[in-house]
Amino acid sequence: SSGEGLIWAVRDPIIKLTDENSRDSISDEGVSDKRLLVVEEEFASALRVMSRDGNTLSPTIRRAWDKGTLRSLTKNSPARATGAHISILGHITRDELLRYFDKTEIANGFGNRFLWVCVKRSKLLPEGGRVDMDKFQPIIQRLVKAVQFSQKATELKRDEDTREIWRGVYPKLTRDVPGLLGAVTSRGEAHVVRLSCIYALLDMSYVVRPEHLNAAL
Numbered sequence: 001s002s003g004e005g006l007i008w009a010v011r012d013p014i015i016k017l018t019d020e021n022s023r024d025s026i027s028d029e030g031v032s033d034k035r036l037l038v039v040e041e042e043f044a045s046a047l048r049v050m051s052r053d054g055n056t057l058s059p060t061i062r063r064a065w066d067k068g069t070l071r072s073l074t075k076n077s078p079a080r081a082t083g084a085h086i087s088i089l090g091h092i093t094r095d096e097l098l099r100y101f102d103k104t105e106i107a108n109g110f111g112n113r114f115l116w117v118c119v120k121r122s123k124l125l126p127e128g129g130r131v132d133m134d135k136f137q138p139i140i141q142r143l144v145k146a147v148q149f150s151q152k153a154t155e156l157k158r159d160e161d162t163r164e165i166w167r168g169v170y171p172k173l174t175r176d177v178p179g180l181l182g183a184v185t186s187r188g189e190a191h192v193v194r195l196s197c198i199y200a201l202l203d204m205s206y207v208v209r210p211e212h213l214n215a216a217l
Helices: 003-008 043-050 057-066 094-100 103-107 133-150 160-174 179-185 188-202 210-216
Strands: 014-017 024-028 035-040 085-090
Touching: 003 057, 035 043, 043 057, 043 094, 057 085, 103 179, 133 188, 160 188, 160 210, 188 210
Parallel strands: 035 085
Antiparallel strands: 014 024
């Protein structure tokens, strides 16, 4: 409901100066794991609170997307976060999105920091669905290996074939598009870069190859 609350979830240790001997003391240990996954099943509620005067949720989310250093400028909130990695999964209906996603959040870049996915029901399951977890075990094992592999990554690079594809699509990804569509897709190149790196790491590769970039596109 607030930017301060988001920062608090990934905060650094809070150090205060004592009055008696002028030595620093830790008043709060902070959070050691700076990764935060927020699942907001009622994303419309977040859009509503962002429209209130003085609410800092929108600028905090935007700064979190840009870099992992967050700090509230309010007097009574000393918390700050460095090296934070925040991901948000929001669920909202089309009607609610059109109603609560106001022009300010469209114009200030909040919308284009999200990947918007339209999800529709593909079939009717009156008795529900049953998933055989045994069939997922090979996928789970591959995912675990990919996560372990990615933790050792320091830098990812494109090979020459991928660089050629990237140079060809970059003008289209960065061109100005008017209206609402342009406002929510103007960071398309950044999303493509991030997705292509994720696909490479899932393939346990430190090199982004054409298939990774094409999948991201």
